[in-house]
Amino acid sequence: MKDTSKENLCNEQVFREFYKHHSRNLFNFMYYKCGNSEQASDYVQESFIRIFENCSKIIPSKAKSFLFTTANNLFLNVKKHDKVKLSYKEQQVSDGIEKEDPHFILREKEYMEQLQNAIANLTDAQREVFLLNRIDDKKYREIAEILNISQKAVEKRMMGALIKLREALGDNKV
């Protein structure tokens, strides 16, 4: 008989690997939903505890989906959430614009604030799809798997987000 105990999530090594692999992603995902990093950490914690509680029942290949679904359900039980705030990295400036140019820096700051506001005003469903793609570099297939919806639905939300953002930002440019 094949010894599967080494592979299932009750094994600490396996569990640790699993945590390493998914905790940051799950945290981001939850943050895009609730906009509160403490709450997001709690969701992460609680979801991994559920995984551990059910470690003997979960097929390893389904564990990721179980994890994200659990977190999602936990979130659905709490309706209220904060406005999602994002910080941004200093940008690499191209097109010959001097980075020190105060006008440019101000414009950039304003633009990023507008953009961040527009993202916060997306529906929860649009925002999480859009940010998972933009910040976490996730492909539609993977997002569909995380959210437990079809790839078509992901694409629809993505387009919805783009249309709304374009409306909000208009012809503003950095």
Next chain:
Amino acid sequence: MENRDQILKWLNGELTPEELADFKITKDYQQLKPIVENSSHFEAPAFDEDANYRKLKEIMDNGEVESKESFGRFMYLKIAAVLVVVLATGMFFFLNKQERISTGTAEITLLDLPDESSIILNSDSRISYQPEIWGSERTIKLVGEAFFKVETGGDFTVKTENGKVKVVGTAFNVRSRNDEFRVWCYEGAVKVSFGDKEFLLKERQAFFGTQDTISKVLKFNEEIPVWAIQESTFEAVPLREVIRELEEQFDIEISTKNVNLEQLFTGSFSHSDMELALKAVTVPLQLQYVTEADKKIVLYEE
């Protein structure tokens, strides 16, 4: 938007260089480019993976959550299982009843174990043990720091996330916080298991180990850990006894005038500062005190 398919492919990184070149001249691209590109510069707040994992592991290791076994699909099996669970839980709770004690920040607790051994639990620490089987197995789980005074008997084991300490009868202090693991032996001898190594500590020897550094054994002099003697706490204790404790702690003599020695005192005093300690006791009871001579204090009521 006219170029729906192209836009979606673009964001999914699926456009070939030729398709991308064609797409770049469209109005959609011009409008979406700043949105799409700048959005990638955002980031979610920091997430401390290691710290969060440690927290998680502490919860799991303390048996606050248990992994459940799955029970078949069929109803009768489920019913049978429920019965088994009810019986097993009963047995489990009878035999496996966990006693759990924890302390918060700036809180120290003194506990007596079933066999007269005692523990002083430092702040932000937790212990658990099974009182029902204490007679045959003296095992305690510890997170944080505690001082143990162990009555002679069978093996007495302290388990922590970092390592294990095994003794027969002695006094010792264990600190297991994050990946720091330290053990001080005050009386007798203790055996420390850390990783795959074992260390025997004799009286007044201490063991220091962390995951990354080489473990070492050192000598020390104190009689009892400093943290364990920093405060005396009383709950509805006659003033007479509180005064005795003050005298002992600060090596002073206290006499009283017009003071009811039987009145009850609830509170605590710090061992670090005598004036502060005297105030901690006298102010709530509306008493005054004067220093009459070196180490001689008089308490009186106005």
